Amino acid sequence: MKVEKISELETKSKYSILCDISMELTHPAPLEEVLEKTADLMAKFFYPDGIRIYLWNDEEAKLKLTVSRGLSEEFLKQVQEIPLGKGYSGIAIRQGRPLGMDVSEFPDEERKTLFRKEGIKSVLAIPLQLKGCILGVLNVASTRNYDFFLDKLDFLCAIGSQISIAIDYAKLFEEKIEQERLKAALELERALAQIGRLAAIGEITTKISHEFRTCLTVIGGFARRILKKCSPEDKKYIDIVLSEISRLENIVSNLTCLVEEEIYPQKTNINQLIEDSVQLFIDQFEEKNIIVHKVLDKNLPEAFVDPRQIKHVLIFIIKNILDVMPDGGKILVKTKRQNNFVQIVIEDSGPQIPQEDLIRLFCSFVTGKPRGVGLGLTIAQRIIEGNKGAFSIVNKEEKGVIHQIQLPLN
Structure with a gap:
């Protein structure tokens, strides 16, 4: 059927x-x-x-x-x-x-x-x-x-x-x-073109920076020789020359970091890196009456980062703090493990950052310093993110600023 x-x-x-x-x-x-x-x-x-x-x-x-x-x-x-x-x-x-x-x-x-x-x-x-x-x-x-x-x-x-x-x-x-696919392809094409232009600019900047640094070294060398033989009246002018040479060397160094792409990560003792960086400023801390307190985790695991680059960021942060606390103050440096990251916290007792400046803090050529270039924080953020970490800056509740850095363990 x-x-x-x-x-x-x-x-x-x-x-x-x-x-x-x-x-x-x-x-x-x-x-x-x-x-x-x-x-x-x-x-x-x-x-x-x-x-x-x-x-x-x-x-x-x-x-x-x-x-x-x-x-x-x-x-x-x-x-x-x-x-x-x-x-x-x-x-x-x-x-x-x-x-x-x-x-x-x-x-x-x-x-x-x-x-x-x-x-x-x-x-x-x-x-x-x-x-x-x-x-x-x-x-x-x-x-x-x-x-x-x-x-x-x-x-x-x-x-x-x-x-x-x-x-x-x-x-x-x-x-x-x-x-949407065509739009994404067009944006990618533009981004690749921009990368190409930036790569060319980076190559030119590296070459110019090298030549510029050589000239500054020569000028600085002769200025120091003159300083030993000049009169007390001329000494103040030579000191100004040397100060400006130092500032230009710092700008060249920042430009080199900005275009430098190579990162060489390795297991790094972050506590030791902090100790070494702080030690460089001992005389300036005493001169400006700044007290540094360190709370470093003794069992802190090693981070997998480029130690040379991270030290550059730490030195930059300390220099910034010295600039904003000319009349003394306190610095607190802490480290601890947070999940799969090493956390560095650097607090100061200096002035807070205006709210309108906080939102554009990491933009290139934005600075609150009268003679600043505005590349330092841009470079610092780029270095930390290039090492697979995170960098943030916030105001404390009453006075001072907190710098927070997270660096990967592996």
């Missing part, structure tokens, strides 16, 4: 099925995914023996097969394209309504033989159109005669409209994705 399949159309209300199809097809998705889902939904609700979805190709002025279900490869090879206006699909598109037809009614004997060989006895074409534009056609096949009744046509017309909207929406979705 043959058991007939009962479609959901026979057990559920048409409104319920239409709602289900609408909900399934209204999610943003690529066109191919929408077409595959459409074929699955038609199979679910109608149990057809074969499904084909054709999309309109403007360039070739033909309907092109895109998705199929339940049909043999041999059959599909013969129905890859449908010229506009040909066959029952063409009639359905021209009328703008679903068209059901028995294969025995086909006027083309060759086509009739092809469909009968596949076991198809009746067919249905649902035109996919939106705002007067042809999007494609949905073809459904059955192995039973006159399987698609007239009482279903209005309902199938509504389904065709839902599928058409979904296809149009999917095309818009793909266009948006393509626009």
Whole structure:
């Protein structure tokens, strides 16, 4: 005894099925995914023996097969394209309504033989159109005669409209994705061009810095020789020259750090690095009446960083603190482990940073010093981030500033 399949159309209300199809097809998705889902939904609700979805190709002025279900490869090879206006699909598109037809009614004997060989006895074409534009056609096949009744046509017309909207929406979705891809590609191209320009600038800066440093070394050397033999009256002028040479050397050093890309990380004792950096300023601490208190974790693990670069940052921070506390104060340096990082906290009792300056603190050429260049913090942040760490500066609640550095353990 043959058991007939009962479609959901026979057990559920048409409104319920239409709602289900609408909900399934209204999610943003690529066109191919929408077409595959459409074929699955038609199979679910109608149990057809074969499904084909054709999309309109403007360039070739033909309907092109895109998705199929339940049909043999041999059959599909013969129905890859449908010229506009040909066959029952063409009639359905021209009328703008679903068209059901028995294969025995086909006027083309060759086509009739092809469909009968596949076991198809009746067919249905649902035109996919939106705002007067042809999007494609949905073809459904059955192995039973006159399987698609007239009482279903209005309902199938509504389904065709839902599928058409979904296809149009999917095309818009793909266009948006393509626009975003092109935008991202353009931004990447611009970024690469900028990197190329910066690399060229970096190379030039490195060469100029080297030549400039050589000149400063020569000038400084002669100035120091003159200082030993000059009169007390001339000494103050030579001191100014040497001070300016020192300032220029610092600028050159910062420029070199700004364009230097190479990082050589290794296991580094951060506590020892802090001790070495603080030791360099012992005389200045005494001269300016600054008290330094260190709370260093004795069990602190080694960080995996470039010690030369991290020491450069520590020295820069200490120099900055000395500049803002000319009349004395306190510095607190702490270290501890925080998850997979070593944390360095350097607090001072100097003036707070104005709120409007905090938000642009790490921008290049922004400085609060009368004779500053505004590269120090930019370089410090770049060094820390280049070593896979993090650097932040915040004001204390009442007075002073907190510098926080996090450095990776591995």
